[in-house]
Amino acid sequence: GREHPCLGAPTTQQPGQDSRARRGDIAGLQAALLPGTRPGPSWPRVLTGARCRRGCPRSAVAVCDAPCDGPARLSPTTSTQCLQSLRSPRMDLCHVPTTREKGWYLALMAPNVKGPNYAWLDPSRLYCHPQGLQDCVADLLQPFQGDPIDMVAGIDAMGFILGAAAATTLRKGFLAVRKAGHLCVQTLEQPYSDYSGREKVMEVRTDTISPGLRILLVDQWVETGGTMRAAIQLVERLGGVVAGVAAICIEDSEGGRWIQEHYKCSHCVPPHLQPRFNRHQLGWE
Numbered sequence: 365g366r367e368h369p370c371l372g373a374p375t376t377q378q379p380g381q382d383s384r385a386r387r388g389d390i391a392g393l394q395a396a397l398l399p400g401t402r403p404g405p406s407w408p409r410v411l412t413g414a415r416c417r418r419g420c421p422r423s424a425v426a427v428c429d430a431p432c433d434g435p436a437r438l439s440p441t442t443s444t445q446c447l448q449s450l451r452s453p454r455m456d457l458c459h460v461p462t463t464r465e466k467g468w469y470l471a472l473m474a475p476n477v478k479g480p481n482y483a484w485l486d487p488s489r490l491y492c493h494p495q496g497l498q499d500c501v502a503d504l505l506q507p508f509q510g511d512p513i514d515m516v517a518g519i520d521a522m523g524f525i526l527g528a529a530a531a532t533t534l535r536k537g538f539l540a541v542r543k544a545g546h547l548c549v550q551t552l553e554q555p556y557s558d559y560s561g562r563e564k565v566m567e568v569r570t571d572t573i574s575p576g577l578r579i580l581l582v583d584q585w586v587e588t589g590g591t592m593r594a595a596i597q598l599v600e601r602l603g604g605v606v607a608g609v610a611a612i613c614i615e616d617s618e619g620g621r622w623i624q625e626h627y628k629c630s631h632c633v634p635p636h637l638q639p640r641f642n643r644h645q646l647g648w649e
C-alpha cells in the first residue's frame with residue numbers, strides 16, 4: 365500500500381516499542397499492533413510509530429484506537445498537532461453516551477456535507493468511532509444470535525467494512541461480493557441496477573459457496589434494494605442459503621420491503637427515525 369502522508373518517523377522510541385514501527389510506514393504500524401504488542405491497559409493509547417502532520421483526522425483515529433470513556437491519556441511523544449486534532453471540534457472519537465441505546469451511533473453520521481437537511485447519509489464517520497463501530501456491529505448481529513451462519517459476505521465497497529467486522533465477531537470467513545472487473549478468478553456474474561438507475565454487474569468467486577452454505581449478507585445501506593437483491597441472487601444461484609441480510613438502514617422502498625418480507629433482516633434504525641432515513645434526512649443538524 366501507499367504510505368500515508370501523515371505517517372512519518374516517530375519522534376522518540378518508547379522502551380519496548382516494536383522497532384518495526386520506526387520505519388514509519390503502514391506496515392510498521394500494523395506490525396506494532398501484532399498480537400503480543402497490541403495496545404493494552406498498560407499502553408498509552410498512542411501508536412508511537414505515527415506522527416501527525418497538518419492535523420490529519422486519520423492520525424486522530426490512530427491515536428485513539430482503544431475504547432475510552434474519559435479524556436485520552438496521551439504519551440509524551442504525542443505531537444502538539446496530534447493533540448490539536450484529537451481536541452478538534454471535527455469529531456470526538458472518545459465521547460460515549462452513558463446509555464448506549466440501539467442506534468445511538470447513527471448521530472455520528474452528522475454532519476453531512478451535502479446540506480443542512482437533505483443528504484446522502486454517509487456512515488463512514490461513524491466507523492471512525494471505536495465504540496460506535498463496535499455497537500453498530502453488535503446491533504446488526506443481535507437478531508442472528510444462535511442462528512447457524514457459516515460465512516459472512518459483504519458487498520463492494522462500503523459493505524466490506526461492516527461485513528468484515530461481523531465476520532471476525534462471529535469468527536467466520538468473509539466473502540467479498542464485488543462490482544465486476546476486480547476479481548482475477550473464475551466468477552459468477554449478476555446484472556442489476558441500483559438507486560442510480562444505471563445497469564451494473566456484480567460478481568463473486570465460484571469456488572467458495574458450496575450448496576447449503578448459510579451466508580449472512582452485509583451491506584452499508586439498502587435503498588432501492590437492487591444491490592442486495594443481486595447479491596442474494598448470486599448466493600442462491602451458487603446453491604447457498606441466505607441466512608440473513610444486515611445493513612445500517614433498509615429503506616422502506618419496494619425493494620427494501622421485498623427483502624424484509626423474504627429474508628430475516630437486521631438494521632440499526634429505530635422506528636421513529638425510519639421515515640427520516642427514507643427521506644435521507646438526518647435531522648440532527
Ligand SMILES: O=P(O)(O)OC[C@H]1O[C@H](OP(=O)(O)OP(=O)(O)O)[C@H](O)[C@@H]1O
Nearest residue numbers: 521522558559584586587588589590591
Ligand atoms: O439499494 P440500492 O439502491 O441498490 O443501493 C445500495 C447500495 O448503494 C451504496 O453503495 P454504492 O454502490 O453507492 O457504492 P460504495 O459502497 O462503493 O460506496 C450502498 O452501500 C449499497 O451497496
Ligand SMILES: Nc1ncnc2[nH]cnc12
Nearest residue numbers: 484485486487585587644
Ligand atoms: N449511505 C446511503 N445513504 C443514503 N442513501 C443511500 N443509498 C445507498 N447508500 C446510501
